[in-house]
Amino acid sequence: MLRFVLKRLLSLVATLAVASVVIFIAIEVVPGDPASYMLGLNAEPDTVQALRDELGLNASKITRYFQWVGGMVHGDFGTSYTYRTPVSAMIADRIGISLPLALYALLLSTVIAFPAGIIAATRRGSVADVSIMGATQLGVAIPNFWFAMLLVLFFSIQLRWFSAGGFPGWDEGFFAGVKALTLPAVALALPQASILARVMRSSLLDTLGEDFIRTARAKGLTTRQTLWRHALRNALIPVLTIIGLQFSFLLAGAIIIENVFFLPGLGRLIFQAISQRDLIVVESVVMLLVFAVVLVTFLVDVAYAVADPRLRAQR
Amino acid sequence: MTLLTVENLRLSIYDKPVLHDIDFQVSAGQTLGIIGESGSGKSLSALSIMQLLPHGSQVAGSIVFDGEDLLNKTEAQMCDIRGDDIGMVFQEPMTALNPVQTIGQQVAETVIVHQRVSRHESMQIAAQTLEHVELPNDEFPLSRYPHELSGGQRQRVVIAMAIALKPRLLIADEPTTALDVTTQAQVLDLLKRLTHEHNMGLILISHDLGVVADIADHMVIMRHGKVVDSGLTDAIFKELKHPYTQKLYEASGHVPQRVAVSSQAEILLKVDSVSRDYTLPRTGLFSAAKKFRAVNAVSFVIHRGENVGLVGESGCGKSTLARAILGLEKVQAGSISIDGEQVLADMQMPSSLRRKVQVVFQDPYGSFNPRHKVKRLVAEPFHLLENKPGAREYERTIAEVLESVGLASSDGDKYIHEFSGGQRQRIAIARALVIKPKLIVLDEPVSALDVSIRAQILDLLAALSDRYQLSYLFISHDLTVVRSVTDRVLVMKNGNIVEQGDTETVFSDPQHTYTKNLLSSVPVLPGEHH
Amino acid sequence: MESGIFRRNLVIGAVLALIFLLAAIVSFFWTPYDVTQLDIANKLKKPGSQYWFGTDHFGRDIFSMIMVGARTSIAVAIVAVGIGLTVGVPLGLAAAAWRHSLLDELIMRSNDLVFAFPALLIAIMITAVFGPGAVNAIIAIGIFNIPVFARLTRGAALSLWTRDFILAARTAGKNAFRISVEHILPNIVNLLIVQGTIQFSLGILAEAGLSYVGLGAQPPIPSWGRMLAESQTMISFAPHLALFPGFAIVLTVLGLNLFGDGLRDYFDPRLRQQSR
DSSP states (O other), rough: HHHHHHHHHHHHHHHHHHHHHHHHHHTTOSSOHHHHHHHOOOOOOOHHHHHHHHHHHOOOOOHHHHHHHHHHHHHHBBTTTTSSSHHHHHHHHHHHHHHHHHHHHHHHHHHHHOOOOOOHTTTTTTTHHHHHHHHHHHHHHHHHHHHHHHIIIIIIIIIISOOOOOOOGGGGOOOHHHHHHHHHHHHHHHHHHHHHHHHHHHHHHHTTSSSHHHHHEEEEEEEHHHHHIIIIHHHHHHHHHHHHOOHHHHHHHHHHHHHHTOOHHHHHHHHHHHTTTTTHHHHHHHHHHHHHHHHHHHHHHHHHHHHHHHHHOOO | EEEEEEEEEEEETTEEEEEEEEEEETTTTOOEEEEOOSSHHHHHHHHHHTOOOOOOOOOEEEEEEETGGGGOOOOOHHHBBBBTTEEEEOOOOTTSSTSSSSSHHHHHHHHHHHHHOHHHHHHHHHHHHHHHTTTOOSSSSSTTGGGOOHHHHHHHHHHHHHHHTOSEEEEEESSSTTTTTHHHHHHHHHHHHHHHHOEEEEEEEEEEEEHHHHHHEEEEEEEEEEEEEEEEEEHHHOOOHHHHHHHHHHHHOOOOOOOOOOOOSSSSEEEEEEEEEEEESSSSSOOOOOOEEEEEEEEEEEEETTTEEEOOTTTSSHHHHHHHHHSSSOOEEEEEETEEEOOOOOOOOOOOHHHTEEOOOOOOTSSOTSBBBBHHHHHGGGOSSSSSHHHHHHHHHHHHHHHTTTTTTGGSSSSSGSHHHHHHHHHHHHHHHHTTEEEEEETTTTSSSSSHHHHHHHHHHHHHHHHHTTTEEEEEOOOOHHHHHHHHEEEEETTTEEEHHHHHHHHHHSHHHHHHHHHHOOOOOOTOOO | OOOHHHHHHHHHHHHHHHHHHHHHHHHEEEEEOOTOOGGGGGGGOSSSSSSSTOBBBTBBHHHHHHHHHHHHHHHHHHHHHHHHHHHHHHHHHHHTTTSSSSSHHHHHHHHHHHHHHHHHHHHHHHHHHOOOOOHHHHHHHHHHHHHHHHHHHHHHOOOOOOOOHHHHHHHTOOOHHHHHHIIHHHHOOOOOOOHHHHHHHHHHHHHHHHHHHTSOOOOTSSOOOHHHHHHHHGTTOOOOOOOOOHHHHHHHHHHHHHHHHHHHHHOHHHHHHHHH
């Protein structure tokens, strides 16, 4: 087990290292000099040169790569070209919205999908199954940002239950924050819940067809006992993979959804940075998101090994 | 005392009748054998007793167990009966256990669902039961997972689950079909012992007459969902009164007619101290890769026209050896000569040699690309020829070879799914024959077939060997078949050939302990005199 | 009995998808109104007999814009699937043919790497470097499709490689390349068609998302995602601006998904055997 975790950890570090190189090279390709961009068209060459020195742009590319990576390891993401403030502070402000939003959505998606998938699988062909499958078919087809707009139209503009956007800040209290994130989270969660429910259903149906389910029934277990004691844990193994994948979709989706609700999260930050050509911010936020995705993949792998003893032994 | 009486049992699935008026009885302490080929309805009869039938099933008739008709029981009542009064063991031990639970948990579960006992007590019962099925706790602790056990050991766990509460009836559906012959003998002994000790009724379902004959007191023979013959086992074999019984019996011990091969014939294949190593996956990041020797310095010859058997249990290296002879994998030591031409270790086998050897596999369903026509499937080995046949020659050769295996030349335009298992095996033989090889490696060629079809394929193989002076390397775990079709036999164990010689000599007077053990495990039909 | 549902899925899905494909094709020759022509006098008209789906704040006909927008969506998604197939499938076949080799390891590790970048992040990086545009959206979605097809192909091919008919082809002296083309590929085509349909619908969703945040097709090319973005500030008084493009996306994606499901069930030999 320990060896397995170590091995996955090693591959996590390797993926991150290669990803950082890819991101660095991609951003380096960009034509133009951030220093002259920051100072405007009329800047004196001396001033530009001084700023280049200050930003460390005159060092060799390799040195700069290691400075960037080394800085990130210590939580230093460099200085924003536009605002001249540390990027880490900007990110720290924004991540307090994006991360809770993604996690909230993941929670909602799981809470909706599990029962739906289980009911659909255990009552295969019933009215419940057909309606759940129909609903998920629709849920998968709805773009989350459009669904978000419909939610705003209905719950904010018509019913006035929620505000149409903005975020009061966590200082206003936990519930105020959660309330502001509820519509965005629902919008994010619904399509993912649909996918998850479908995976849950088919995985459970596959498992229910396995020989060991018949063995369990021959021992005298009722269908319900068979489901809870034998089918679910085995069916969960492929579902875990999907949950891991979904986290990266949710993070990416959060970036888009923040636009609908005017939430000051990482999404707003990155789009602002793109339009202002604040590349160091783009670079750092992308790296951070990649880190989050890779970390979740790692956690899923470990969860896999916990759920399945065969994996533990194998590697 | 009669334990179970099945009367006029009829079953239809989605209105399609599959069982017709089945009658049989089982008494306490007695064993009933149910025999049938695939599709005979033997497994569905068993599942009817357990009331674990597939969706859309409708049952009629009566299944009286211990004075009460099981067909009148509610599902909740059946749950109380299953596992407590009636236990069941299935064919495939590799998949019959939950992979994410320990064997202790799974055996204990039988106790937990039926009795009010603590977790600790249930585990104790599990431990005792596992001991009872000869899985000693110090060697096989309760915390083992199924994937850590072999097939035979897993089947013992399944049996332990079924007998943990000492049921009065045990149903075993092909319990040994997936197991090696020596393991099969042990599991059958175990079942015999348990029936005796617990005065338990046993229903043993099998396609193999030999397995049932040895252990059953009564027998039922089924075909197409009907009982065609039944009675005391001895009487059934003595009288052979029903033609189907007779046919099954004859097919089981079928010996194809062949012209004897002179032992002075020239040597076709010479395998000289061949070894085959596999690199095992690295266990740790920095540990060196380990090697596993699957075939160890094996030497033997096959003469022209000779049929040589290669027997051994799963994992003994017989398939690896076959792949080396086919030129699919390089060998690490020794040499292989075919028709005087030699391939040394670490050399790729040239196509001039490969075209002299062809192969027939076990599984008639997996051996063909489902997207190609039979014609194209059979023609595949043409790839090995230097001068590929022209269009007319191609058509003529395919038609000829299809006819030589008993198919019509028009079958070449069909797809493989239009053929039965036996026909597919004929197509596989046609594919092997099409470039007129000197040697055909037959890898369990009849193991997946029903006995009656098996006999036809064996006859075909014998005839072809005579007609074309073909040599066979006949690989099988089925010693009865090997005895009936081969001239000489090689016995393989752990990568070594432990004994070789004339088939009759080896079978009647085995020298090596392993051969003796193997032969004594083979179920024998009454009236067979070997 | 169940096979009726599959057939129905297939037909409904095909009809929905075809409607939008047709709309896209027809838009090259004819639309009810010219979408490049501004007509401020008729701005923000409600849906009615003159403007079926109403007009936007520049007085452009929404129906016409949806027809032209279908082009963008379909083109982006098709090319992106094409990229995924042409790059991913050969990689997957090669990885399976030489499994556990350095090549396999390399292909699978680079797959993992690409998987760490959701399509949106790839698009963000490309846009940060080259500026926004439809081509960048295609590349971003296309790159994301590569590992999807590579993994699917490798997995399916690996299980085929263990089958006896592959061993038979090897005894016939055929090499890994030839076996991949002759035996593996024909047996995974169905799978690829089904996954292709799914990726096609995902591509339409992704394109809509990218152009919604301004990373996709740029004005004046109409696209469903940008129509939605522009409608957002007017949603309280002109909800039709947000509704119709949204319906277009949902129906296209729904159609493709139903079609894909129907195809999968149609191809699935287990289901076909049942109906036999």
